[in-house]
Amino acid sequence: RQLLTESLALSLFAGALGVGLAFVGIRALVGAAPPGIPRIGDTNVDLSVLGFALAVSVVAAVLSGLVPALRAARRDIESTLRDGRIASAARKGPDRTRTGLVVAEVALAFTLLVGAGLLIRSVHNLGRQPLGFEPRGVITARVTLPAAGYGTPDQLIETFRRIPRLLRERPGVRSAAVTSQAPLGPGGNGLLPEGRPDEPENRVFARLRIVTPNYFETMGIPLVRGRGFRESDVRGAARVMVVSEELARRAWPGVDPIGKRIICCEGSPDDPRWKTVIGVAGDVRSGGAAASLRPEFYLPIRQVPADAWNWIDRTMTVVARAANNPGALAGTFRDVLNEVDPTLPVYRARTMQQELRSSLAANRFQMTLLALLGVTGLVLAALGIYGVISYFVNLRTPEIGLRMALGATGLDVMSLLTRQGLTPVLAGLVIGLALALAATRLLSGLLFGVATADPITYAAVAIVFVVTATLAILFPARRAARIDPTRALEAK
Structure with missing residues (x-):
């Protein structure tokens, strides 16, 4: 019951925070949207959105709190006190669940970032496309007699x-x-x-x-x-x-x-x-x-x-x-x-550069939306990796202390945790690669001068993920490398 209550409280708080961010974000979205998008001005946070946010918060609370609560309810106090925190071998089930969630986060975020990267390259190509005339230095205006x-x-x-x-x-x-x-x-x-x-x-x-x-x-x-x-x-x-x-x-x-x-x-x-x-x-x-x-x-x-x-x-x-x-x-x-x-009035007095920017406004808007989703997914994946590695460090503090007492250096500990942290990331990238290859076909009509399977975009996004994941791992790994073996063994 306590685990479910904590999960529900956290989920409702996060849902309320998300609704507040949605209010601000939608105003910015509508203000930045180019003209011509149907009913963009009608977009707002109404009761249906609030109800959906509440439902998602409750579902998230149940999913994140029910399984640990059931598992905790089945453990007797004696075995819990006897095993202590070093019983990591008995926790392979929970560890697999956390690792699987990280893999899913990485795969989905990779797909979103690949889509954003393809649109970014497409807009870049459009900006460099020869138009057959020189737009710089030209101004136009419409005149009706x-x-x-x-x-x-x-x-x-x-x-x-x-x-x-x-x-x-x-x-x-x-x-x-x-x-x-x-x-x-x-x-x-x-x-x-x-x-x-x-x-x-x-x-x-x-x-x-x-x-x-x-x-x-x-x-x-x-x-x-x-x-x-x-x-x-x-x-x-x-x-x-x-x-x-x-x-x-x-x-x-x-x-x-x-x-x-x-x-x-x-x-x-x-x-x-x-x-x-x-x-x-x-x-x-x-x-x-x-x-x-x-x-x-x-x-x-x-x-x-x-x-x-x-x-x-x-x-x-x-x-x-x-x-x-x-x-x-x-x-x-x-x-x-x-x-x-x-x-005689003058209307639509605009430079040709402004006209060209307007013609690309819809492409830039689509690119920005997908990039925001991709970056959000990347941040969530990084937080998930950080949380999992931090949890592993806390759980395996006695084991780490024992390794260091037997001669392992801080660099050895960091290497071990980095390998363990990057394993789900690489698995997520492999799954995300297959998912992105299938999903980006939906973007083919929005792309210009770039293929949906563009290797440069895929490689760049993969590098971004590996670097981000490595940074997320290094913080708890460095903390583990500074563990005092004596105190770590006493923690058992």
Whole structure:
């Protein structure tokens, strides 16, 4: 009864402490969560959570206290007094239970840390993934021109051309441009290269961007072949387009695309919507670092069809490359728009680096959650190892004293305890390895540039566990090495 009471008291206290930490942790979790996670704001500690915590505390108390209580109840006082603390041989059952719990802790914590390590490597790879443009030094902002005052396509075009022109005149701005950044549909535009029958299977789907001539320079997108747009690419002149390398590979595999013609945005072969390819731009990962390459094509803003302004909602993105700090140009954006039209608002004025961090926010959040769970498991495993070795030291104090009286050194004692302590750790790592190989398959959709069986991650986590376990063992082992043999033998 006493053992059960002690176990219940400890479990309830730990449960109450855990609930308090949960209150604080959930607030931090919700505050750190990136936008877009469904119902993250509804996460809280309610009555169901409190009931679950109470139930787990009671179950933990019963499991941890019932077995020792039953075992203690079966031992008679005479044998207990006669055996004393040196009767370790008779305690193999309890020792196996404690060792088994350590093995389980290590295996589960190893699995969690491997998952966290894989996500950490994945986020690192995403941060180093070439995007096809140079994001450093670039700031963007969205601008919408209202129908009142900007009723014709010419008014829209001239206003959007004027904004980057005024920006380039301001100090601290190296270049500026505008772009639509909007595809014609969820699947992209169906482009028909010249010479192919007008059948659905012959069309190449690509994302459209309407841009001003300085766009490629401003974004740092290389032109690998041909030329970019000029101010002379106006309505009435030859209709031109720039295609991405991916689009060129799909539309004209193995052939130089310069001078080739393609039809886009619907139309017929007799329609002036046939465009001539004048340049090939480097591929851009528009969907983010983890996105696959998609075909893209660019049209000059002064050749945009009149109906195009309907599907881009009269909205364009202004991009500017700063000479120094791009964040300082947010005020410059507002000043320029105020000069163009005081009624025009600027929204989503953000540096491209901020946009990239936002695109990786969900990956970082997942990584952080799993890392916290893994570190928690590692700490619990270390405490378990420390507790078991400390218990063994207290239990085997007379035996240790006898060994030292017979000539064993403190180093011998530390080596003995270290070997005994690392044995369940190594067993847990073996089990954790098999468990991690199976469990990390669930993470395959979240990983980038790293395999679920990445040997570097597994080796690094194993080293962390061995080092942590060794440190947890050394504290009680050093205490055992300082035992006075005389007093230890008297303790028998």
